[in-house]
Amino acid sequence: MQVTVYQNQVEQALKGLKRLLSKEGLFRELKRRRFYVKPSVRKKMKIKEAKKKRKNAKRRSKSIWS
Numbered sequence: 001m002q003v004t005v006y007q008n009q010v011e012q013a014l015k016g017l018k019r020l021l022s023k024e025g026l027f028r029e030l031k032r033r034r035f036y037v038k039p040s041v042r043k044k045m046k047i048k049e050a051k052k053k054r055k056n057a058k059r060r061s062k063s064i065w066s
Helices: 010-024 028-033 041-061
Strands: none
Touching: 010 028
């Protein structure tokens, strides 16, 4: 991954880098790996995350604009 700095705008470049990293899910992954999670709890979290994704996808598909 590469971020270029234009006209000494380091803060803006860092902001862009942070946005790219969060899009890739790096911060979520770091938070998840901070502590050991038992396999049973990990399975429950995975199911919960899948439910959340399905709910969001359903809400997006029911848009009033389409």
